[in-house]
Amino acid sequence: MAEWYGISGGGRSAEDLFISATGAVEAPSASVGDALLEGHPVEVKRATSHTLNQVRPVKYITLVAYYEPTAAWYVIPAHVVVAEASRKGRGQHTENPFESCTLTLARLGRYRLESPTGLRSRTLEAIAESGGYVELQDEMHWVLEQGHRLSAECVERVSATLRRLGIDVEAPRRRTHQSRWNASAAR
Secondary structure (H helix, E strand, C coil), X not given: CCCCCCCCCCCHHHHHHHHHHHCCEECCCCCCCCEEECCEEEEEEEECCCEEEEECHHXXXXXXXXXXXXXXXXXXXXXXXXXXXXXXXXXXXXXXCCCCEEEEHHHHHHHEECCHHHHHHHHHHHHHHHHCCHHHHHHXXXXXXXHHHHHHHHHHHHHHHHHHHCCCCCCCCCCCCCCHHHHHHHC
């Protein structure tokens, strides 16, 4: 198990523990999630306090958190993650709470597991439960697409203003935004 921490690898040991306990596999890309359990993406977070950082409700995937101080697990269905984000006026480092937000484990006690014994089955139950809210999943897809549209529009407008003002900057890199919905449709 890799002990790799920091902003881009902070949850690595939790991901390894989750994969080991459930038989999941590592996701091919972080944009999809951290692990795949029976083909379903799962976001895995490591928590050393009661705060979960950089949760991305817009992905609409089940969130599993390993609370390191007590070795407890939390399995939070995607629709609950969205509901918790909807209570916030803004996100973490962003205006939109569905792009990135913090969640507190104190509000999520009913999703706690004391041991990894039922982690696989509880995660699959959470995935199935959230799968029943197709309309909410569609709304998160809409939010994601709107975020991509707004981002491109903002870059275009600000870049035009910079050029008009004679402020020299490199041309913006063009990224394509392929959501997991588009990726799964291509399969």
